[in-house]
Amino acid sequence: MARKTIRVEIPVKKPNEFSKLLKKISEQHTTLGNASPLANNPKVDMNDFENKRNNADQKRSDAEKLRAQSEQAMKEAQTIYGTAKGQTINTPGTLYNMVGIIRDILLVTYKDNEEELSKWGFNVVIGQAKSPKRKPKGS
16 A cells, blocks of 8 residues: 655745745634634744734835835936946936046046056056958968
């Protein structure tokens, strides 16, 4: 005869499902009242369980609202920076556009001494390109 195996999962890695499970436990306990196997059980204080569940659900709700506010503020900051989707260095009035203009002014100011731009916070990379070699005729 085959052995029966039982597995009861707790969706702890899925916050929405975990919250639904907690709520369902509370509802079932309340529905059964004194007939609930959890009523007056010394291993679990259902009043404490319910208080913690409500507290966690409220904090999660608050966090979702704050996340939405945070994402909106991030989008606003990116728009001001000039790094939002669709913006380029040519988007007028953005910090990216202004930094491009500043870089160009400094390049003219420090012509032949471009390393000075590093004092302004720019990463200046100076290299030397090889002259292209001509291909011999007939190849």
